[in-house]
Amino acid sequence: MRSGMANFSKSNVPQFAVDVYQNEYLPEGGREVNAIVTVTATGGGTVGSAVAAPHLYSPGQGPSAAVALLVDCSGSMDYPPTKMRNARDATAAAIDTLRDGVHFTVVAGTHVAKEVYPGDGQLAVADQTTRERAKQALRRLSAGGGTAIGTWLRLADRLLSTADVAIRHAILLTDGRNEHESPEGLGAALDSCAGRFTCDARGVGTDWEVKEVTGIASALLGTADIVADPAGLAGDFTRMMETAMGKEVADVALRLWTPVGTTVRFVKQVAPTVEELTGRRTEAGPRAGDYPLGSWGDESRDYHVCVEVPAAGLGQEMLAARASLVIPEPDGSVQNLGAQGLVRAVWTDDMAASTSIDPQVAHYTGQAELAQAIQQGLDLRKAGDIDGATAKLGRAVQLAGSSGNADTAKLLSKVVDVVDAAAGTVRLKAKVEEADEMTLETRSTKTVRVKK
Amino acid sequence: MSQMPQQAPVSKCPSCEEPLEPGDRFCGACGYDLSVVPAPPEDSPTVVMNGAAPGPGPARDEVDWPTARDSDGQGRPAPVHAAAELPGTDSGGSPLPSQEPSAPEEPAREPGRESAQEHSSGVRLDRPAEPDEYPLQAPAPRSSPEPAAAAPAAGAGGKVCVACRAGRVDRDGYCENCGHAQPRERDHMEQESGPVAAVSDRGLRHHRNEDAFSVGCTALPDGAPATVAIVCDGVSSATRPDDASLAASRAAGESLLGALPRGTHPQQAMHDAILAASHAVNALAAEPATAREQAPHQNAPACTLVGAVVTAGLLVVGWVGDSRVYWVPADRATPPARLTEDDSWAAQMVAAGLMSEAEAYADERAHAITGWLGADAYELEPHTASFKPDRPGVVVVCTDGLWNYAESAQEMAEATPLDAAVRPLHSARVLVGHALDGGGHDNVTVALLPFPAPPQGAGSA
Numbered sequence: 057m058r059s060g061m062a063n064f065s066k067s068n069v070p071q072f073a074v075d076v077y078q079n080e081y082l083p084e085g086g087r088e089v090n091a092i093v094t095v096t097a098t099g100g101g102t103v104g105s106a107v108a109a110p111h112l113y114s115p116g117q118g119p120s121a122a123v124a125l126l127v128d129c130s131g132s133m134d135y136p137p138t139k140m141r142n143a144r145d146a147t148a149a150a151i152d153t154l155r156d157g158v159h160f161t162v163v164a165g166t167h168v169a170k171e172v173y174p175g176d177g178q179l180a181v182a183d184q185t186t187r188e189r190a191k192q193a194l195r196r197l198s199a200g201g202g203t204a205i206g207t208w209l210r211l212a213d214r215l216l217s218t219a220d221v222a223i224r225h226a227i228l229l230t231d232g233r234n235e236h237e238s239p240e241g242l243g244a245a246l247d248s249c250a251g252r253f254t255c256d257a258r259g260v261g262t263d264w265e266v267k268e269v270t271g272i273a274s275a276l277l278g279t280a281d282i283v284a285d286p287a288g289l290a291g292d293f294t295r296m297m298e299t300a301m302g303k304e305v306a307d308v309a310l311r312l313w314t315p316v317g318t319t320v321r322f323v324k325q326v327a328p329t330v331e332e333l334t335g336r337r338t339e340a341g342p343r344a345g346d347y348p349l350g351s352w353g354d355e356s357r358d359y360h361v362c363v364e365v366p367a368a369g370l371g372q373e374m375l376a377a378r379a380s381l382v383i384p385e386p387d388g389s390v391q392n393l394g395a396q397g398l399v400r401a402v403w404t405d406d407m408a409a410s411t412s413i414d415p416q417v418a419h420y421t422g423q424a425e426l427a428q429a430i431q432q433g434l435d436l437r438k439a440g441d442i443d444g445a446t447a448k449l450g451r452a453v454q455l456a457g458s459s460g461n462a463d464t465a466k467l468l469s470k471v472v473d474v475v476d477a478a479a480g481t482v483r484l485k486a487k488v489e490e491a492d493e494m495t496l497e498t499r500s501t502k503t504v505r506v507k508k
Numbered sequence: 509m510s511q512m513p514q515q516a517p518v519s520k521c522p523s524c525e526e527p528l529e530p531g532d533r534f535c536g537a538c539g540y541d542l543s544v545v546p547a548p549p550e551d552s553p554t555v556v557m558n559g560a561a562p563g564p565g566p567a568r569d570e571v572d573w574p575t576a577r578d579s580d581g582q583g584r585p586a587p588v589h590a591a592a593e594l595p596g597t598d599s600g601g602s603p604l605p606s607q608e609p610s611a612p613e614e615p616a617r618e619p620g621r622e623s624a625q626e627h628s629s630g631v632r633l634d635r636p637a638e639p640d641e642y643p644l645q646a647p648a649p650r651s652s653p654e655p656a657a658a659a660p661a662a663g664a665g666g667k668v669c670v671a672c673r674a675g676r677v678d679r680d681g682y683c684e685n686c687g688h689a690q691p692r693e694r695d696h697m698e699q700e701s702g703p704v705a706a707v708s709d710r711g712l713r714h715h716r717n718e719d720a721f722s723v724g725c726t727a728l729p730d731g732a733p734a735t736v737a738i739v740c741d742g743v744s745s746a747t748r749p750d751d752a753s754l755a756a757s758r759a760a761g762e763s764l765l766g767a768l769p770r771g772t773h774p775q776q777a778m779h780d781a782i783l784a785a786s787h788a789v790n791a792l793a794a795e796p797a798t799a800r801e802q803a804p805h806q807n808a809p810a811c812t813l814v815g816a817v818v819t820a821g822l823l824v825v826g827w828v829g830d831s832r833v834y835w836v837p838a839d840r841a842t843p844p845a846r847l848t849e850d851d852s853w854a855a856q857m858v859a860a861g862l863m864s865e866a867e868a869y870a871d872e873r874a875h876a877i878t879g880w881l882g883a884d885a886y887e888l889e890p891h892t893a894s895f896k897p898d899r900p901g902v903v904v905v906c907t908d909g910l911w912n913y914a915e916s917a918q919e920m921a922e923a924t925p926l927d928a929a930v931r932p933l934h935s936a937r938v939l940v941g942h943a944l945d946g947g948g949h950d951n952v953t954v955a956l957l958p959f960p961a962p963p964q965g966a967g968s969a
Contacts, residue, residue, distance in 0.1 A: 315682075315687025315688075316672070368688070371710065371715050372688065374687040374689055375683075375687040375688075398680060398682075403715075405713050
């Protein structure tokens with residue numbers, strides 16, 4: 057169905073680089089190796105990429121893409137009525153951001169999914185006429201019915217797969233809980249869609265479930281956020297569509313080779329957000345596995361790789377992991393993106409060398425703990441464990457402050473009163489706006505990068 | 509000012525050997541800055557080792573040395589010394605550490621008494637038998653084959669891994685099965701050149717060998733043999749120490765092997781060789797760091813250097829840093845000697861009279877080196893000295909990876925095989941083995957030069 061090589065000929069593929077930050081020195085008997093792998097894509101759509109990767113590039117053609125806009129039209133969208141109106145305006149703004157030639161569709165989601173434009177199981181190709189017709193069709197959007205997000209995603213998958221394109225993406229808006237479908241039903245839909253298209257998910261208002269929306273974005277390698285005020289939807293939709301239009305290559309995977317006897321403890325994205333990838337490994341030949349990284353434009357992301365190697369004698373050196381970037385093809389072959397990084401282990405009796413922690417590893421270990429402390433703190437708070445919640449959110453305040461994560465610190469300060477940020481001493485606020493708590497939970501995984 | 513070329517006429521470019529015109533400030537062929545060519549150093553008087561004071565003329569006269577200067581370059585007569593009152597100075601004019609070379613011949617001393625005397629005088633680097641800066645237990649045996657048994661592994665693609673013997677080696681030099689780094693060419697190096705041999709080993713605790721050496725033999729203008737050895741130890745706290753030691757040892761070796769056949773006095777040649785090595789290391793600082801090097805080192809590449817030139821009647825040593833030369837006579841009844849003085853913090857403190865030996869060596873800065881080759885060096889002070897041993901023996905040129913395990917001259921002599929002069933390669937392996945048996949905490953490099961230099965072609969196989 058998909059032909060990767062053919063797609064490449066139509067797309068501007070950026071040049072990828074892999075950088076490894078680690079302290080490779082281990083003490084005698086040491087086994088755990090930590091590294092931050094920074095993946096950077098540059099030069100997509102520019103003359104530079106034509107020079108760097110001429111075999112992947114045909115001048116004069118942007119990356120081919122197909123986008124599905126999935127708009128919640130459940131009955132609750134009419135309460136207040138501004139919600140439906142703002143959703144319509146936001147979808148129109150997203151349509152205006154579509155580049156000419158991009159395939160697109162608009163789907164109305166309730167307990168079932170309905171094609172709003174163009175219909176008949178087709179995708180429209182964006183131009184002035186189709187954009188105008190799509191916006192006209194939005195007038196027919198009306199609220200009524202339940203919520204079964206899995207059905208929306210399955211329809212999006214069917215429609216997006218009708219086009220032979222490089223990038224497949226969906227933008228999903230919901231205002232309520234997924235009440236007309238079992239969690240298993242949604243899970244099955246996510247499983248069947250994972251790797252077939254990427255999806256940004258947005259919750260509007262405060263009646264939706266944070267873990268449902270973040271779960272959709274995680275599974276489909278997109279972003280999640282809250283739009284507490286429906287008036288902010290249009291701006292957010294425009295930004296999301298701009299980002300989607302900037303994607304140049306899809307289905308990139310981090311291929312991790314490890315030597316015999318080595319265990320991969322975890323692989324997680326740590327910037328721009330914390331995203332666990334450990335369980336999403338696909339075996340790729342002897343001692344190698346692929347971790348999905350989704351679609352890429354010109355951007356940079358950081359990954360924390362932790363492996364456990366067999367101990368070796370002092371003075372020994374080994375390759376603990378080799379990180380490379382590939383695009384797996386359906387026929388089992390891969391497109392190698394040509395960048396790799398080496399994670400090494402060197403055993404030394406120099407205590408100063410083996411006990412120091414790489415600044416990048418230390419920073420992102422703290423950022424991951426920050427995200428976890430917020431989630432646990434908010435869960436404990438909901439469960440009524442005030443002491444536990446206070447301790448966890450206090451730790452979060454401490455970590456956010458010391459790592460310079462100002463955005464998260466600001467969100468935390470709306471949920472707790474900070475007595476001593478450095479010591480992590482906080483009091484839970486007696487009254488917390490629901491939107492503030494949901495914003496903190498949704499954005500808890502956002503990280504800041506360490507200054508290099 | 510005293511180093512301007514018009515004061516120190518040079519007939520050939522020290523870099524490319526292009527003939528020069530008087531007054532040239534730069535070489536017309538290679539652009540070498542001739543202003544850095546130093547005036548000939550104030551040669552230290554030649555000292556007779558372990559024997560009677562020399563007569564007015566050289567004891568052996570096979571070599572037609574260039575005529576000695578009769579003035580010090582500033583119009584004053586060159587100073588005259590009796591060998592007995594001047595045991596030897598380096599090219600910076602500093603006294604040499606060891607009094608043994610000039611000691612009048614005397615009956616062999618009892619070992620115990622001799623040891624006590626050694627402890628009572630001069631600068632020494634006494635260390636506890638178990639150095640306290642290495643708190644870890646002895647290492648596990650290395651998984652790579654024993655150096656003496658193995659030819660250096662090429663580490664190229666397609667080779668079978670030496671660690672697991674199951675995987676093949678990838679192009680980054682790691683096993684595709686077990687991930688282990690393969691022995692690199694420099695992990696263990698051996699070379700024999702005529703009667704001279706050197707062995708260098710990574711040791712048991714360091715992941716790479718930052719030592720390097722060069723050895724060679726040549727002939728003086730009259731056809732008499734001369735042998736050369738240079739040993740360098742990369743400074744680990746600087747970037748690319750392995751590149752520094754390799755560049756320095758090569759440059760110094762090439763400089764000596766070029767200068768000696770042209771009739772340059774060996775001590776002058778050694779001085780020039782150290783400067784050539786210094787230029788080579790300084791040049792590295794301008795190069796971009798290799799991609800492999802991700803450590804946050806900021807210092808320019810640096811290394812120590814020690815070298816020796818042996819002819820039929822003369823032994824010249826030169827050094828910067830804390831690598832050393834020892835003299836081990838074939839007749840072990842006569843005392844051995846250390847011929848170099850470390851450029852180390854402790855040695856300087858003692859020499860300046862600021863601390864007692866005990867105080868200086870108890871300080872944690874004791875072994876910090878105060879002289880090295882590299883762009884970060886404050887002021888290069890090449891030390892050279894020449895000796896005229898009156899009996900056969902072997903010259904041991906080594907890094908601290910060896911002398912840490914045989915610090916005193918007596919200990920070094922005991923570790924050196926009796927037949928070292930005739931089996932230098934075997935004996936160098938034995939000395940490296942001595943260091944590895946002691947713990948191999950550092951890279952180990954040793955070169956052995958028999959004295960006197962045997963006639964060409966007479967070297968052992």
